[in-house]
Amino acid sequence: MNVWMDDEAGPVVRPYALTRGRTRPSGETFDLIALVSAVREGGSGPEQEAILRAAQSPISVADLAVELDLPVGVVQVILGDMRDHGLISVTSQVGSRPSERILKEVINGLRAL
Amino acid sequence: MDSGLSEDPVALKILIAGGFGVGKTTLVGSISEIKPLKTEEVLSDRGIGVDDLDGVEGKTTTTVAMDFGRITIRDGLVVYLFGTPGQERFWFMWDELSYGALGAVVIADTRRLTDCFPSIDYFEQRGTPFVVAVNCFDGVPSHSIEDVKIALDLEDHVPVLMCDVRRRASAKEVMITLVEHSLRTLTTAL
Numbered sequence: 400m401n402v403w404m405d406d407e408a409g410p411v412v413r414p415y416a417l418t419r420g421r422t423r424p425s426g427e428t429f430d431l432i433a434l435v436s437a438v439r440e441g442g443s444g445p446e447q448e449a450i451l452r453a454a455q456s457p458i459s460v461a462d463l464a465v466e467l468d469l470p471v472g473v474v475q476v477i478l479g480d481m482r483d484h485g486l487i488s489v490t491s492q493v494g495s496r497p498s499e500r501i502l503k504e505v506i507n508g509l510r511a512l
Numbered sequence: 513m514d515s516g517l518s519e520d521p522v523a524l525k526i527l528i529a530g531g532f533g534v535g536k537t538t539l540v541g542s543i544s545e546i547k548p549l550k551t552e553e554v555l556s557d558r559g560i561g562v563d564d565l566d567g568v569e570g571k572t573t574t575t576v577a578m579d580f581g582r583i584t585i586r587d588g589l590v591v592y593l594f595g596t597p598g599q600e601r602f603w604f605m606w607d608e609l610s611y612g613a614l615g616a617v618v619i620a621d622t623r624r625l626t627d628c629f630p631s632i633d634y635f636e637q638r639g640t641p642f643v644v645a646v647n648c649f650d651g652v653p654s655h656s657i658e659d660v661k662i663a664l665d666l667e668d669h670v671p672v673l674m675c676d677v678r679r680r681a682s683a684k685e686v687m688i689t690l691v692e693h694s695l696r697t698l699t700t701a702l
């Protein structure tokens with residue numbers, strides 16, 4: 400094993416076969432906490448079908464990757480294709496500041512855990 | 513609490529950083545339902561600036577597990593936690609993760625404080641609000657908070673606290689300290 404690999408590095412795989420070698424989605428990329436919603440049926444292939452089923456109500460990109468058991472980068476590329484075909488809609492407030500009210504709500508929510 | 517208005521769901525992200533074996537996975541697991549999230553690193557070019565892998569067959573990637581946890585504050589308000597490996601070779605993931613992040617927890621172990629230097633440098637440069645949580649492995653803090661602040665050369669406003677990441681109450685305190693710090697940063701920056 401390479402000296403710079405540690406326990407956190409898993410087996411060597413080639414998941415990019417699913418994306419025909421692409422490592423970036425077409426168009427703007429998706430944040431890990433962007434929320435994906437299914438828009439219509441008609442996914443091509445088992446991965447797209449699985450995404451549409453999981454995204455019946457809004458689900459984060461990270462949760463989708465866990466659900467499909469695929470690396471995040473692969474899911475992002477598949478989502479790009481699905482967005483191009485109008486199968487999903489994606490919303491993200493990443494980049495806009497959360498309001499003071501929301502943060503206070505988070506603090507109170509954490510206290511109540 | 514239902515205002516009657518249907519608001520857009522809000523998703524926030526918090527990063528958990530620090531050297532290998534410092535307690536990142538333990539912290540995320542103490543406070544949330546933890547799931548392993550796969551990310552991948554392209555070995556042939558270390559994943560930096562790669563747009564396309566021409567000829568997938570020839571290139572290999574390795575799966576890197578990242579800790580991923582979710583805390584549901586209420587319907588429509590969720591905090592996502594991402595535990596990221598601290599080594600510099602994972603910075604390609606950090607850039608994506610830290611964009612728009614509410615803040616970061618840097619976990620430190622006083623027996624090898626230097627391990628958290630890269631994380632601290634990174635968040636200072638990105639302007640991401642962060643706190644330093646000193647994981648007391650032996651139960652008894654061996655250094656004072658002041659010692660740690662000096663050793664890490666931290667700015668005065670950066671909160672430093674002792675914790676035992678195995679304990680939920682302690683993990684909660686760390687998260688609350690961070691969000692309070694982010695709130696202060698947010699309101700003073702306005």
Ligand SMILES: Nc1nc2c(ncn2[C@@H]2O[C@H](COP(=O)(O)OP(=O)(O)O)[C@@H](O)[C@H]2O)c(=O)[nH]1
Nearest residue numbers: 532533534535536537538647648649676677678
């Ligand atoms: N004694 C003790 N062990 C701890 C503490 N925090 C974590 N550990 C252990 O240290 C090891 C590494 O922790 P882990 O969360 O996997 O570290 P990571 O590499 O940062 O994710 C695990 O075996 C933990 O059970 C602590 O506060 N006290």
Ligand SMILES: [Mg+2]
Nearest residue numbers: 536537538579
């Ligand atoms: Mg870990």
